[in-house]
């Protein structure tokens with residue numbers, strides 16, 4: 001099977017033989033104010049080699065309505081639920097990229113910290129959020145050394161548990177640098193369909209109708225305070241012959257949908273100096289990508305920034321049908337950043353990875369436009385003789 005030789009977070013270029021190197025698929029439009037924007041109409045491929053003319057076509061097919069979208073996210077998380085909570089697991093069999101990944105990220109982070117947060121006691125404690133943290137590889141090897149507090153967000157519980165165990169050991173000895181919060185949630189908001197649907201089939205054979213009703217109501221009372229619980233009792237096969245025959249065989253089904261607020265992640269206002277998102281944003285649809293960054297902005301302290309580290313397609317996009325993730329091109333990302341109202345403050349290419357993998361890029365993103373370097377004085381003005389009054 002393709003998956004056996006293809007890691008999920010790194011896709012061999014050989015998987016995408018038809019991928020063009022040109023970004024010319026992006027139609028560029030010129031608006032009256034001469035601002036050039038790119039529409040998402042680059043062609044892309046999936047891992048079976050199928051071509052999509054545009055990203056919109058692909059998204060419509062895979063996440064075009066709420067049930068497809070729910071399935072998209074379920075499949076993505078299910079994929080990772082079947083992966084071992086090890087370095088090899090989260091790196092798709094490429095544990096050897098851990099070292100160059102961490103060292104390149106560290107170089108980038110050091111520059112960003114020195115430029116954005118010059119030593120200043122008032123900024124302490126430095127706090128970071130590790131999004132799609134997996135087993136806490138990045139937190140353990142990099143973030144916890146530079147930040148006083150790290151929060152981890154990861155939808156796959158056995159990964160997050162592994163992270164908690166590894167980091168707890170270190171935290172006992174270090175109170176100045178510690179992992180604080182572990183959020184078992186995805187980056188996207190829950191759709192109504194992706195709430196935890198719990199079909200509770202109560203086959204109450206020979207149960208009196210009144211007893212079933214009482215049980216159903218008790219369950220509602222028990223659940224409602226802690227969850228925003230909608231219940232609808234659907235009699236599936238109700239063989240109640242007459243309202244007076246209390247002991248006639250019954251079969252009832254009750255459907256409980258839990259709209260739990262804890263399923264959605266919106267950060268506390270101004271908690272983070274940095275929000276780091278590595279090798280997980282590909283799981284989000286474009287719409288949820290933009291929605292996530294817009295929500296997450298409120299979590300940044302003034303001057304704070306995002307770091308997004310991702311695989312980069314040479315053009316358009318590449319869909320991985322198995323883990324339900326999309327690898328976007330640099331241009332695709334830049335269009336999404338602009339929709340999020342984010343600016344690329346700095347970017348850096350990953351080096352030192354084995355041949356054959358996707359290119360990897362790091363973007364530091366800010367909510368404020370980078371200040372332009374002061375213009376060099378023109379020769380005419382500097383050479384103009386001064387008038388001495």
Ligand SMILES: C[S@@+](CC[C@H](N)C(=O)[O-])C[C@H]1O[C@@H](n2cnc3c(N)ncnc32)[C@H](O)[C@@H]1O
Pocket residue numbers: 008009073076077080090091092131132133134135136137138154155156159185186187188278279280283284
């Ligand atoms: C390739 S692993 C990377 C893990 C970690 N960032 C690292 O670099 O070691 C991808 C991670 O994305 C997580 N993930 C999948 N879908 C997600 C979603 N919708 N929101 C957040 N994380 C998701 C997976 O559970 C998995 O831990």
